[in-house]
Amino acid sequence: MNEFELIARLAGAAPTNASTIVGPGDDCAVIDLQAPDQYLLFKTDATVEGVHFTDAATPEEIGHKALGRCLSDVAAMAGTPTHALVTLGLPEGFDVGFVEKIYHGMSALALRYQVAIVGGETTLNPGQMFISVAVLGTVPKGKCVLRSGAKVGDAIFVTGELGGSLAGKHLNFEPRLKEAQWLAANYSIHAMIDVSDGLAGDLRHILKSSGVGAELLSSAIPISRAARLGKQRDRSAKPPLESALTDGEDFELLFTAASHEAVSLLDAWKKQFPDLPLGCIGRITAESGLRIRDKKGAQPLAADGYVHFQKS
Amino acid sequence: MNEFELIARLAGAAPTNASTIVGPGDDCAVIDLQAPDQYLLFKTDATVEGVHFTDAATPEEIGHKALGRCLSDVAAMAGTPTHALVTLGLPEGFDVGFVEKIYHGMSALALRYQVAIVGGETTLNPGQMFISVAVLGTVPKGKCVLRSGAKVGDAIFVTGELGGSLAGKHLNFEPRLKEAQWLAANYSIHAMIDVSDGLAGDLRHILKSSGVGAELLSSAIPISRAARLGKQRDRSAKPPLESALTDGEDFELLFTAASHEAVSLLDAWKKQFPDLPLGCIGRITAESGLRIRDKKGAQPLAADGYVHFQKS
Numbered sequence: 136m137n138e139f140e141l142i143a144r145l146a147g148a149a150p151t152n153a154s155t156i157v158g159p160g161d162d163c164a165v166i167d168l169q170a171p172d173q174y175l176l177f178k179t180d181a182t183v184e185g186v187h188f189t190d191a192a193t194p195e196e197i198g199h200k201a202l203g204r205c206l207s208d209v210a211a212m213a214g215t216p217t218h219a220l221v222t223l224g225l226p227e228g229f230d231v232g233f234v235e236k237i238y239h240g241m242s243a244l245a246l247r248y249q250v251a252i253v254g255g256e257t258t259l260n261p262g263q264m265f266i267s268v269a270v271l272g273t274v275p276k277g278k279c280v281l282r283s284g285a286k287v288g289d290a291i292f293v294t295g296e297l298g299g300s301l302a303g304k305h306l307n308f309e310p311r312l313k314e315a316q317w318l319a320a321n322y323s324i325h326a327m328i329d330v331s332d333g334l335a336g337d338l339r340h341i342l343k344s345s346g347v348g349a350e351l352l353s354s355a356i357p358i359s360r361a362a363r364l365g366k367q368r369d370r371s372a373k374p375p376l377e378s379a380l381t382d383g384e385d386f387e388l389l390f391t392a393a394s395h396e397a398v399s400l401l402d403a404w405k406k407q408f409p410d411l412p413l414g415c416i417g418r419i420t421a422e423s424g425l426r427i428r429d430k431k432g433a434q435p436l437a438a439d440g441y442v443h444f445q446k447s
Numbered sequence: 448m449n450e451f452e453l454i455a456r457l458a459g460a461a462p463t464n465a466s467t468i469v470g471p472g473d474d475c476a477v478i479d480l481q482a483p484d485q486y487l488l489f490k491t492d493a494t495v496e497g498v499h500f501t502d503a504a505t506p507e508e509i510g511h512k513a514l515g516r517c518l519s520d521v522a523a524m525a526g527t528p529t530h531a532l533v534t535l536g537l538p539e540g541f542d543v544g545f546v547e548k549i550y551h552g553m554s555a556l557a558l559r560y561q562v563a564i565v566g567g568e569t570t571l572n573p574g575q576m577f578i579s580v581a582v583l584g585t586v587p588k589g590k591c592v593l594r595s596g597a598k599v600g601d602a603i604f605v606t607g608e609l610g611g612s613l614a615g616k617h618l619n620f621e622p623r624l625k626e627a628q629w630l631a632a633n634y635s636i637h638a639m640i641d642v643s644d645g646l647a648g649d650l651r652h653i654l655k656s657s658g659v660g661a662e663l664l665s666s667a668i669p670i671s672r673a674a675r676l677g678k679q680r681d682r683s684a685k686p687p688l689e690s691a692l693t694d695g696e697d698f699e700l701l702f703t704a705a706s707h708e709a710v711s712l713l714d715a716w717k718k719q720f721p722d723l724p725l726g727c728i729g730r731i732t733a734e735s736g737l738r739i740r741d742k743k744g745a746q747p748l749a750a751d752g753y754v755h756f757q758k759s
Binding site for chain 2: 186
């Protein structure tokens with residue numbers, strides 16, 4: 136357990152109350168504050184210079200990412216974001232024009248999803264820019280999807296293509312809000328998360344919360360062009376499959392549903408979202424742990440996502 | 448207009464939507480999300496090492512202040528805080544035990560007001576600790592008190608004693624939640640704010656939002672013992688009255704109500720909160736600007752709070 140995991144454990148032991156449906160440990164907190172048909176979703180994400188973006192990012196991209204990370208978390212609960220607050224920690228002598236463009240990037244994304252930016256704060260943070268966004272959202276009471284609902288036999292799905300997001304997608308991804316809302320409205324989605332830590336890491340979050348295991352099908356993992364190009368350009372880079380399993384910041388949806396719904400779901404998806412691939416990549420198992428299968432058989436997936444296939 | 452004011456203007460021009468009752472510019476955002484009788488309150492505050500606290504603060508005090516600042520903002524709307532998210536930006540090699548004590552300070556305060564800490568995030572922030580707390584709360588629809596409701600002729604009230612909070616109170620203040628709720632439940636409070644920028648600065652926020660002016664009575668300003676002691680110990684320190692008008696971070700309530708209610712309110716307050724002074728310190732005027740009156744007459748109060756009284 137590293138220091139950051141220790142802190143997460145502290146946060147998990149924090150005070151709760153009767154209106155808290157889901158506290159720490161899912162993509163958003165889920166809260167019941169007397170609205171008859173809906174829960175509230177509550178989430179913060181920090182975006183820090185040198186950690187989440189570098190000099191290579193435009194200010195508009197920084198703003199997009201800072202808000203988009205939170206919206207992606209709301210999507211992972213099948214919710215609708217409604218309001219955001221923006222906290223900016225800025226070094227002394229910051230460039231007002233640059234910060235204005237960060238707001239433009241955020242506002243463009245907020246407008247697209249009717250999210251109101253209702254305030255926030257600007258303060259000094261010597262050394263680097265620190266952006267913390269807090270988002271409020273809603274979800275119909277029967278349609279909120281948690282990490283904890285995966286069932287043995289479920290099919291596992293992922294949207295889009297994975298890996299290599301540092302080449303650009305981590306700054307200009309589209310949060311999968313309308314896709315998640317459509318899924319929850321039309322199918323019984325058992326568990327869902329957004330891919331921020333990498334497919335393997337985020338699937339492990341679902342498995343841990345649900346008390347199950349999983350087997351992925353190697354040939355079904357959707358590998359992005361960026362992950363393939365990365366390896367072509369730099370032979371010392373991760374193999375594309377490992378990149379797809381572990382890179383993170385894809386901001387795609389990873390979810391499970393009963394396997395007998397898989398064909399109908401894939402068909403309906405193709406009509407609804409013809410431009411966004413949806414892949415069925417494996418199944419939930421009673422046996423705990425995460426395995427990956429190729430034509431030679433199933434192998435455990437290492438914690439770092441490295442695939443220990445035997446050489447052919 | 449300095450850089451930070453420019454940023455505030457950018458935030459003020461951000462996207463809004465139909466469920467936003469009050470956006471940027473009050474102590475909290477006010478949101479209507481379908482709960483029949485209540486609005487939601489939504490607020491973030493950042494607490495930064497070297498800006499809002501120094502080495503002299505204990506970790507418990509840092510945690511108390513980080514959450515307490517948000518709770519004080521909820522109090523300023525006469526609301527009830529319900530849920531919080533905690534974002535910690537920590538330098539590399541931080542002390543886990545120190546951070547644990549920050550959580551203890553926050554949790555002790557949260558428990559006292561039944562606030563659930565429902566998650567958050569820990570991330571790297573080289574250089575110094577950066578704590579951003581987001582708080583959600585509720586307020587009965589008819590009882591939410593804004594900055595904008597002050598009326599000509601209103602009496603101006605302030606709780607507690609002001610000035611010199613850097614000597615300690617800024618780290619261990621009690622958010623005036625039950626006092627504000629009692630005020631809104633029993634009286635028609637026209638405008639309210641918590642004293643964070645200093646009495647003069649925060650009263651100016653009320654005046655600007657309400658389109659009115661004010662006259663303070665010099666002898667009625669409640670000056671704290673810390674402000675008086677500060678001047679006794681250091682002759683170059685601000686005069687105690689100036690300290691009370693401008694120091695800030697008192698986290699007391701500053702509010703206005705119809706002057707014909709003043710006597711009844713002061714009487715009832717003394718019975719309800721015998722240990723916390725409430726002072727009537729001036730009145731709202733049609734003439735714009737902020738003036739302060741002593742036995743020699745009324746003088747404009749300078750932007751920096753300096754009181755230009757003639758020498759006697």
